[in-house]
Amino acid sequence: MTALSDHLAATAELARSIAGADDAKFAVVYHSLANQVASLSEGDLGRNVAQVRDQLVAARQDNRRAAVGDDDDAEASVLFDRVYLENLSAAGESKAFIVGGEPTADFPECVAVGATNRWCCSGILVAPNVVVTAAHCIGACSSRVFFGTDVRFPKDGRIVNVSQSVKHPGYDKRVNDIAVLILSEPVTDVEPRKMAQAPPAVPSVRLAGYGNTDTAGRRGYGQRRRVDVPMASQDPRFGADPALEFVAGSPMLDRDSCTGDSGGPAYVWSGQEWLLAGVTSRATASSVRPCGDGGIYSRVDVHAAWVRSVPGGLW
Numbered sequence: 001m002t003a004l005s006d007h008l009a010a011t012a013e014l015a016r017s018i019a020g021a022d023d024a025k026f027a028v029v030y031h032s033l034a035n036q037v038a039s040l041s042e043g044d045l046g047r048n049v050a051q052v053r054d055q056l057v058a059a060r061q062d063n064r065r066a067a068v069g070d071d072d073d074a075e076a077s078v079l080f081d082r083v084y085l086e087n088l089s090a091a092g093e094s095k096a097f098i099v100g101g102e103p104t105a106d107f108p109e110c111v112a113v114g115a116t117n118r119w120c121c122s123g124i125l126v127a128p129n130v131v132v133t134a135a136h137c138i139g140a141c142s143s144r145v146f147f148g149t150d151v152r153f154p155k156d157g158r159i160v161n162v163s164q165s166v167k168h169p170g171y172d173k174r175v176n177d178i179a180v181l182i183l184s185e186p187v188t189d190v191e192p193r194k195m196a197q198a199p200p201a202v203p204s205v206r207l208a209g210y211g212n213t214d215t216a217g218r219r220g221y222g223q224r225r226r227v228d229v230p231m232a233s234q235d236p237r238f239g240a241d242p243a244l245e246f247v248a249g250s251p252m253l254d255r256d257s258c259t260g261d262s263g264g265p266a267y268v269w270s271g272q273e274w275l276l277a278g279v280t281s282r283a284t285a286s287s288v289r290p291c292g293d294g295g296i297y298s299r300v301d302v303h304a305a306w307v308r309s310v311p312g313g314l315w
Helices: 003-019 023-042 045-061 082-092 304-309
Strands: 110-114 119-127 130-133 144-147 158-167 179-183 204-209 225-230 245-248 265-269 274-283 295-299
Antiparallel strands (some): 144 158, 204 225, 274 295
8 A cells, every 4th residue: 555545545534524424525625635645745845845835825815715516517527426426435435445646567458559759548458469549549649559667668668560440430529439459460478458348337447547647638648557536427417428438537636537548448346357347538528627527438348349340350
């Protein structure tokens, strides 16, 4: 267990003591405290001092109090979703829950996807020569994949070229945001991830990817990270099609899938192993930032047959 995980477990206890039985208030308090704890745990002293100074200046400039629900559109956010709140409350008190967007050597089948001169998406090996990614990555960002923990150190990993890329025929810029990459050669030293055969019926999913680490979606791409996110309901205001997609929120507002995680995996724990349940697609319709306000994931169970049908795969 990491020090950050220990700190966040204590943060959940403090948030619950402040919020009492009010789950909506718990979510707001926990998000606020957890972001500060994570920042202090991960940052250097100079940056932390500067951050506190900036917050004090902002507090002097605007001392108005904000009440939960003051914004007419607030309840359209994942943050106020009943299912999300229940799952967040349980997760925040679980020491097995990963909430910090930690670098990881786990999930070696999670790959970076890119063009000849840059890396820009993520993907998952599901057969020796088949990688699943997001359809919106195809074209400008789908000529090669990287197996390894950090694209900034290519000698520590392996690059494999893509011989064919195929978007789902039903992709329309939103739903069916899934694609198949046929590799130029089979990868025999990495075990492909099994695809789930049913929709996720769990309180949380585990995300992995190489995406950006700031909420503006501009910085930090390159290192494989993992994070657990609570499942949300299928409220249509989130912008997902429940027959094809699911929604998951972020356990902290600054810890979520982000730009560059597109096409990356959302795993569910079956009780014995991690299964690929979703492919990272886009932010929720209610998001106010590029990253950090919850995401939409293409369901793998409804697309698995199509993935296997793409010519050239070694199954």
